[in-house]
Amino acid sequence: DGGITQSPKYLFRKEGQNVTLSCEQNLNHDAMYWYRQDPGQGLRLIYYSQIVNDFQKGDIAEGYSVSREKKESFPLTVTSAQKNPTAFYLCASSIGGTTNEQFFGPGTRLTVL
């Protein structure tokens, strides 16, 4: 089955620790995206990548980092510099550009204790 996987579903970390969220797709999509979802705020774009080895900051990139070394993988690191990291994180992919719909993963709920 083609799709996007995110792991783990739930993640708990202590304050001050970096944590990496996994996102893998087997749809052969060029573009990948990371969003953060907080109650009542919809989806906010963290980082996006249109092609391997290239990525751009979204609207709330501070305190996050990404890499795109492989077409199918786009991991997100939440660093200790992120002041309020507890949130629901969604990864998405699309064929490329913005004329097509995005496919979303199941999300990772990160809780920082």
Added chain:
Amino acid sequence: AQKVTQAQTEISVVEKEDVTLDCVYETRDTTYYLFWYKQPPSGELVFLIRRNSFDEQNEISGRYSWNFQKSTSSFNFTITASQVVDSAVYFCALSEGVTSGTYKYIFGTGTRLKVLA
């Protein structure tokens, strides 16, 4: 600036009622795309429809229908004869950068629909 407004934060209806979810957008682009997604309690967003700026035909898919009006910058979503399984958060989204090349999507804040049995 590009913007998507979903003014209805939460709507509750009784099963079998019709319900319309509003979406108003702002964009400088002359070519753009609009989308609707459904987020059930499981959390994963599911794509429902895509519409480009040159196609103002209304779309019907089963109990779902969409009304796109460029004159009012609106792309509203109607569910006819709602069912409990329609309970979810619904997001409207706008593509950005079709002409400028920034390639981002702008999401509204979502409307939570509760369908009561």
